[in-house]
Amino acid sequence: xxxxxxxLLELQGLTRSFPGVLAxxxxxxxxxxxxxxxxxxxxxxxxxxxxxxxxxxxxPDSGVMxxxxxxxxxxxxxxxxxxxxxxxxxxxxxxxxxSVTENIELGISPELAAGDLRQRIIDVxxxxxxxxxxxxxVGDLSVGLRQRIExxxxxxxxxxxxxxxxxxxxxxxxEVDQLFKTLRRxxxxxxxxxxxxxxxxxxxxxxxAAAILRGGKVINxxxxxxxxxxxxxxxxxxxxxxxxxxxxxxxxxxxxxxKDLSLPSVSQFGVGLKQISLEIKAGEIIGVAGVAGNxxxxxxxxxxxxxxxxxxxxxxxxxxxxxQLGPGDRRRLGMGFCPEERLGHAAVPDMSLRDxxxxxxxxxQNLSRSGVxxxxxxxxxxxxxxxxxxxxxxxxxxxxxxxxxxxxxxxIMGREILQNxxxxxxxxxxxxxxxxxxxxxxxxxxxxxARGAAVLVISQDLDELMEISDRIAVLADGRLTxxxxxxxxxxxxxxxxxxxxxxAVLPDQSIKAGQSVPKGGGAHVQD
Amino acid sequence: xxxxxxxKEPSRAMAYATPFLALLxxxxxxxxxxxxxxxxxxxxxxxxxxxxxxxxxSISEMMVKATPLILIGIGLALGFRAGVWxxxxxxxxxxxxxxxxxxxxxxxQIEGFWVLPLICLAGIFGGMAWAAIPALLRTRFNTNEILxxxxxxxxxxxxxxxxxxxxxxxxxxxxFPESRLFHDAALMPVLIEGTRAHWGFIVALLVALAAYLxxxxxxxxxxxxxxxxxxRAARFAGFSEKRMVWFSFLVSGGxxxxxGVFEATGPVGQLVPALPVGYGFTAIIVAFLGRLHPxxxxxxxxxxxxxxxxxxxxxxxxxxxxxxxxxxxxxLLFFLLTTDILVNYKIKSVRARPGxxxxxxx
Numbered sequence: 001x002x003x004x005x006x007x008l009l010e011l012q013g014l015t016r017s018f019p020g021v022l023a024x025x026x027x028x029x030x031x032x033x034x035x036x037x038x039x040x041x042x043x044x045x046x047x048x049x050x051x052x053x054x055x056x057x058x059x060p061d062s063g064v065m066x067x068x069x070x071x072x073x074x075x076x077x078x079x080x081x082x083x084x085x086x087x088x089x090x091x092x093x094x095x096x097x098x099s100v101t102e103n104i105e106l107g108i109s110p111e112l113a114a115g116d117l118r119q120r121i122i123d124v125x126x127x128x129x130x131x132x133x134x135x136x137x138v139g140d141l142s143v144g145l146r147q148r149i150e151x152x153x154x155x156x157x158x159x160x161x162x163x164x165x166x167x168x169x170x171x172x173x174x175e176v177d178q179l180f181k182t183l184r185r186x187x188x189x190x191x192x193x194x195x196x197x198x199x200x201x202x203x204x205x206x207x208x209a210a211a212i213l214r215g216g217k218v219i220n221x222x223x224x225x226x227x228x229x230x231x232x233x234x235x236x237x238x239x240x241x242x243x244x245x246x247x248x249x250x251x252x253x254x255x256x257x258x259k260d261l262s263l264p265s266v267s268q269f270g271v272g273l274k275q276i277s278l279e280i281k282a283g284e285i286i287g288v289a290g291v292a293g294n295x296x297x298x299x300x301x302x303x304x305x306x307x308x309x310x311x312x313x314x315x316x317x318x319x320x321x322x323x324q325l326g327p328g329d330r331r332r333l334g335m336g337f338c339p340e341e342r343l344g345h346a347a348v349p350d351m352s353l354r355d356x357x358x359x360x361x362x363x364x365q366n367l368s369r370s371g372v373x374x375x376x377x378x379x380x381x382x383x384x385x386x387x388x389x390x391x392x393x394x395x396x397x398x399x400x401x402x403x404x405x406x407x408x409x410x411x412i413m414g415r416e417i418l419q420n421x422x423x424x425x426x427x428x429x430x431x432x433x434x435x436x437x438x439x440x441x442x443x444x445x446x447x448x449x450a451r452g453a454a455v456l457v458i459s460q461d462l463d464e465l466m467e468i469s470d471r472i473a474v475l476a477d478g479r480l481t482x483x484x485x486x487x488x489x490x491x492x493x494x495x496x497x498x499x500x501x502x503x504a505v506l507p508d509q510s511i512k513a514g515q516s517v518p519k520g521g522g523a524h525v526q527d
Numbered sequence: 528x529x530x531x532x533x534x535k536e537p538s539r540a541m542a543y544a545t546p547f548l549a550l551l552x553x554x555x556x557x558x559x560x561x562x563x564x565x566x567x568x569x570x571x572x573x574x575x576x577x578x579x580x581x582x583x584x585s586i587s588e589m590m591v592k593a594t595p596l597i598l599i600g601i602g603l604a605l606g607f608r609a610g611v612w613x614x615x616x617x618x619x620x621x622x623x624x625x626x627x628x629x630x631x632x633x634x635x636q637i638e639g640f641w642v643l644p645l646i647c648l649a650g651i652f653g654g655m656a657w658a659a660i661p662a663l664l665r666t667r668f669n670t671n672e673i674l675x676x677x678x679x680x681x682x683x684x685x686x687x688x689x690x691x692x693x694x695x696x697x698x699x700x701x702x703f704p705e706s707r708l709f710h711d712a713a714l715m716p717v718l719i720e721g722t723r724a725h726w727g728f729i730v731a732l733l734v735a736l737a738a739y740l741x742x743x744x745x746x747x748x749x750x751x752x753x754x755x756x757x758x759r760a761a762r763f764a765g766f767s768e769k770r771m772v773w774f775s776f777l778v779s780g781g782x783x784x785x786x787g788v789f790e791a792t793g794p795v796g797q798l799v800p801a802l803p804v805g806y807g808f809t810a811i812i813v814a815f816l817g818r819l820h821p822x823x824x825x826x827x828x829x830x831x832x833x834x835x836x837x838x839x840x841x842x843x844x845x846x847x848x849x850x851x852x853x854x855x856x857x858x859l860l861f862f863l864l865t866t867d868i869l870v871n872y873k874i875k876s877v878r879a880r881p882g883x884x885x886x887x888x889x
Contacts, residue, residue: 304763328764329765345759348753375744
């Protein structure tokens with residue numbers, strides 16, 4: 001019987017390249033029995049490639065893996081699972097129209113699904129404090145509960161090692177606490193956990209050891225409890241970070257007014273907007289917190305004008321009703337938008353950066369005179385964005401999809417901000433963006449507000465909202481709470497408003513279909 | 528062992544090279560085909576692809592056949608860029624010929640410079656009206672425009688047949704199902720004396736130029752592309768998808784209708800049931816062969832016209848079956864779609880890695 005401290009998984013010199021990138025370069029570290037081991041790194045550091053090799057999705061170009069001291073080279077996830085490795089992905093693969101039991105049954109081997117699966121689901125979920133109603137439809141569950149399904153599915157297979165990819169990015173603070181309890185319990189039982197994250201406080205709380213990845217290499221290994229969040233961040237990024245500074249700003253008159261904005265959902269499991277009201281003054285930044293799938297996409301489409309509000313007065317810009325104007329008209333009046341999806345929504349993937357500026361800057365930059373395109377102006381505006389926002393690209397003629405996520409986001413934010421909008425609405429402005437770019441984007445938002453713009457930021461990242469917002473409101477199940485000054489709210493209060501707390505933990509409030517509960521859904525859910 | 532890997536960006540070089548590669552593969556496949564039929568492959572290839580270029584008559588015939596192919600191909604390409612799949616250009620071509628021809632017959636024996644333009648306008652409207660049906664159904668009821676436009680082809684063909692059997696039948700035609708021969712003022716002026724090549728070819732080239740300018744310099748060209756490639760980005764930019772559907776169908780229907788009038792008032796000179804010969808379908812190949820680019824479509828139209836002429840002469844001089852032309856056109860489209868993968872992917876030879884799943888394992 002292995003003891004705590006013995007080595008379960010050992011990686012020696014794992015290397016994997018993709019066209020043009022060395023994603024993993026000579027990666028070596030060990031994971032002990034019962035150890036919660038963090039894999040820490042920025043986006044693009046090579047974390048996903050590494051765990052995909054351990055889980056058998058990808059095969060290494062060179063290097064050796066050993067499991068229980070035996071050579072281990074899984075050719076497929078099925079082989080990895082047969083060796084006791086389970087994985088909980090960041091994006092869930094669940095069918096909304098099927099029940100919890102049916103979803104689990106589809107995701108495991110037939111032998112494992114045989115017998116009284118429903119009872120085993122109840123047993124496992126209760127034993128680990130992960131309450132789940134096996135008969136409820138997945139479409140009616142919050143994201144936190146959906147993640148539980150994935151975890152329970154994993155646990156049913158009696159894993160020796162569980163890989164968790166950014167598990168807390170979709171959870172409320174209370175749900176995070178509950179998850180950590182479960183993970184610690186699993187570790188006490190001897191199950192090892194490979195925990196991928198870029199949230200430093202979590203790693204310090206939870207993990208016994210950490211391997212820090214940067215540019216595909218293991219830069220350092222450490223004991224997180226002995227480090228500070230700052231020292232971990234600097235190891236991860238490789239430079240010293242200066243947080244965006246927030247100066248006191250003079251607030252002006254109300255610029256953007258949202259009044260009783262309601263909008264029904266377009267899909268069965270989506271969330272509609274219910275009587276949303278909010279006022280943003282000139283110079284003010286308002287953060288909208290909330291778990292994805294609680295109406296964020298609807299709010300964004302309503303504000304952009306992709307869907308019309310039911311009455312024009314529902315959205316007002318400087319006192320003018322714009323609720324039923326299209327995106328072009330709203331831009332003409334001085335609004336700017338950064339939707340969450342960069343590729344396919346804010347930019348056309350196969351079009352060059354130069355052509356992508358036509359999407360939103362035609363009017364303000366005078367790029368289209370009675371329908372005739374001015375390619376020269378577009379080119380100089382694109383070049384201006386690239387220079388001002390330090391976008392790394394070989395040229396404005398390159399396609400949007402050739403840029404890394406962070407660089408494209410800088411380009412898109414730059415495109416909107418350089419038009420000097422009176423109102424900027426941005427959804428997840430730093431999602432999936434490396435720390436350096438994220439801090440540049442936040443600074444740019446703060447500067448825009450300082451010039452007198454009203455800014456609305458929709459984000460799942462509470463830390464980000466606390467850093468840049470003047471006031472924060474919470475969007476849960478399509479309703480918006482009144483915005484409160486950041487100095488007066490705590491993370492716990494916000495978490496409770498986000499809705500995950502009681503319903504996720506207490507069995508007597510386990511979720512039934514039809515009950516009004518904040519809806520969930522990963523980034524893939526269309527509402 | 529080979530592996531197909533996605534490219535970081537689509538290869539421009541390949542986008543230009545693959546039409547030629549597809550043509551080469553078509554010719555090679557033709558070689559095999561002719562050899563199997565017991566014909567001399569070299570001679571057959573020569574007759575189909577080279578010989579037509581050596582006489583003025585064949586070249587003028589190429590222009591006659593390229594005219595509708597280019598006109599329709601341009602219209603279709605605009606829609607295809609926006610993801611609007613008008614497969615029924617053949618029907619719009621037929622309706623254009625019918626309405627234009629009816630106008631020509633209504634103006635029978637009337638002289639005047641305005642007669643031919645009026646006929647052409649009637650043809651354009653006929654094609655547009657026919658194309659408006661799938662456009663309306665798609666924008667109002669979200670029906671599939673591929674099915675609707677395709678099925679309307681057969682209705683149009685039968686409608687033409689009814690009309691030339693009935694109301695439009697020539698009074699002096701001994702009850703043959705065909706209209707009167709159009710009078711001179713209603714006929715397309717000939718471009719090269721002594722041949723059937725007419726001014727429609729020049730019009731087709733001008734349309735291609737106009738389409739190029741539209742795509743390159745006008746907001747509509749950009750909107751078509753955005754709607755086709757990223758519908759959500761189009762909504763973000765404020766481009767209306769419905770408007771693009773209407774625009775695509777009206778323009779491609781109008782151009783197909785114009786091609787139909789040119790055919791009726793040009794080489795044919797009257798309305799006959801056999802007027803539609805498949806240009807509307809062949810133009811789909813032309814549009815893709817030309818990479819949906821106007822200049823490419825002009826070249827593609829000429830090339831496909833060549834296969835028509837070459838196929839005919841091969842039929843006569845080598846007793847090859849008449850389906851030779853269709854087989855060649857089909858092969859061309861097939862290879863074109865096959866080689867298309869090289870634009871976005873590259874083929875790399877790799878040595879098998881330990882642990883990798885290899886297909887050539889013993």
